[in-house]
Amino acid sequence: MRVLVSGGAGYIGSHTVVQLIAAGHEVVVVDNFGNAKPAVMGRLDTLTGTHIPMHAFDVTDKDKTEHLFATERIDAVIHFAGLKAVGESVQIPLDYYQNNLESTFSLLRAMRRHGCHTLVFSSSATVYGDQAPVPYQEDYEPLGAASPYGRTKVMIEHVLRDVAHIETDWRIGVLRYFNPVGAHVSGTIGEDPQGIPNNLMPFIAQVAVGRREKLQIFGDDYPTPDGTCQRDYIHVEDLAAGHVAALNRIVNSDDPIRTWNLGTGTGTSVLEVVKAFERASGQPIPYDVVGRRAGDLPAFWADATRANEELGWHATHTIDDMCADTWRWQSQNPQGYDDSVEE
Numbered sequence: 170m171r172v173l174v175s176g177g178a179g180y181i182g183s184h185t186v187v188q189l190i191a192a193g194h195e196v197v198v199v200d201n202f203g204n205a206k207p208a209v210m211g212r213l214d215t216l217t218g219t220h221i222p223m224h225a226f227d228v229t230d231k232d233k234t235e236h237l238f239a240t241e242r243i244d245a246v247i248h249f250a251g252l253k254a255v256g257e258s259v260q261i262p263l264d265y266y267q268n269n270l271e272s273t274f275s276l277l278r279a280m281r282r283h284g285c286h287t288l289v290f291s292s293s294a295t296v297y298g299d300q301a302p303v304p305y306q307e308d309y310e311p312l313g314a315a316s317p318y319g320r321t322k323v324m325i326e327h328v329l330r331d332v333a334h335i336e337t338d339w340r341i342g343v344l345r346y347f348n349p350v351g352a353h354v355s356g357t358i359g360e361d362p363q364g365i366p367n368n369l370m371p372f373i374a375q376v377a378v379g380r381r382e383k384l385q386i387f388g389d390d391y392p393t394p395d396g397t398c399q400r401d402y403i404h405v406e407d408l409a410a411g412h413v414a415a416l417n418r419i420v421n422s423d424d425p426i427r428t429w430n431l432g433t434g435t436g437t438s439v440l441e442v443v444k445a446f447e448r449a450s451g452q453p454i455p456y457d458v459v460g461r462r463a464g465d466l467p468a469f470w471a472d473a474t475r476a477n478e479e480l481g482w483h484a485t486h487t488i489d490d491m492c493a494d495t496w497r498w499q500s501q502n503p504q505g506y507d508d509s510v511e512e
C-alpha cells in the first residue's frame with residue numbers, strides 16, 4: 170500500500186516509517202516540523218535505502234491536505250500528527266483542541282473525497298481516565314481524561330466511531346499506546362524532546378549523558394511495591410510493529426472500526442527504570458525523591474490480549490532492551506538531531 174504518515178518525522182512516526190517500508194509498503198510523509206527536526210528525513214532515507222517523499226505543512230491546512238490527496242495516490246493514512254504535552258495542554262487548551270481536532274477533520278474529509286477509507290489513529294492509554302480497573306481493557310467505558318491533551322484523544326475516538334458507524338466503508342484502527350520509550354537499534358533515530366523533557370525515559374537519558382544534573386522522582390509513597398509509580402513502558406519498535414500489524418488487519422476486516430491497546434501487559438516502577446538504565450548505560454543516575462506530580466496515577470498497564478489474538482502482535486522488547494536502545498541513541502546524539510548537519 171501507499172501510506173501517508175502524518176507526523177512521520179516525529180518520534181513514533183519515524184520508527185513506523187522504517188517498519189512500513191521494511192514490510193513492503195510505500196510511504197509519503199507529511200509533517201509541519203513543529204516538534205520534529207528536518208534532519209530525521211535524511212536519516213530515514215539512509216536507514217530505508219529509499220528516498221521518502223516529504224510534504225512540509227500542517228495537516229490542519231485543509232487546502233494543502235486536499236491538494237496532497239489530489240496529486241498523490243494514497244491508499245491508507247496513519248495519523249500521528251498532533252500536540253502531545255500534557256502539561257502544556259493545560260496552559261494552552263484551545264491550541265490543543267484546535268490542532269488535534271482540525272488535523273483529524275482535515276484528513277478525514279480529504280480521505281473521503283478521494284475514496285481513501287483506511288486510517289490508523291494514534292490514541293493513548295490516557296483515555297481510560299482515572300477510574301478504569303487495571304489492567305486496562307479496550308471495552309472500558311466511559312472514556313475520560315484528566316487533561317485537554319487527553320480529552321482531544323477521547324473526542325477524536327468518538328468522532329471516528331460516529332463516522333464509522335454510519336459510513337461503513339471506513340476501515341479504522343484506533344491504537345491506544347501505553348508509555349513509548351526506546352529507539353531504533355542503529356542509534357540513528359530516537360526521541361528528541363524540545364526543552365526539558367516531561368517524560369521519564371528521555372529525562373533519565375539526558376542525566377546519563379550529562380545534560381542534566383539529576384532526576385527528580387515524583388513521589389515514593391504510592392501504594393506500589395517500592396512506592397514509585399508503575400507504568401507499562403513499551404519499546405517504540407514494538408509500537409511501530411503494532412501499526413503495521415493493525416494496518417494489515419483493518420484492510421482485511423469487516424469491522425469499520427476496531428480499537429487495540431499497544432502495551433506489554435506489565436508494570437515497571439520508576440525506580441526499576443532507573444536501575445535498568447544504570448545497568449544498560451554503566452552511568453550512575455543520581456536522583457532526589459520529591460513530591461507527587463499532579464495528575465499522576467499510582468499504577469496502570471495494558472491488557473494486551475486483544476492485540477495478541479487479533480493482530481498476532483506482542484511486545485518482544487524488555488525494559489533492558491528499551492534502556493540499552495535509548496542509551497545508544499542518546500550517547501551517539503547527545504544533543505539529539507541538533508548534532509547532525511541537516512541533510
Ligand code: UD1
Pocket residue numbers: 255293294295316319346347348349367368369370372384385386387388397398399400439462464465
Ligand atoms: C504521560 C502522559 C501520557 C503520554 C505519555 C507519553 C498522562 C497523564 N500522561 O504518561 O498521556 O502518552 O506521557 O509517554 O496523560 N516521572 C518522574 N520524574 C520525571 C518524569 C516522570 O518521577 O522527571 C515519573 C512520573 O511520576 C510517572 C512516570 O515517571 O510515574 C512516567 O511518567 P511519564 O514518562 O511522564 O509518563 P506518564 O505520565 O505515565
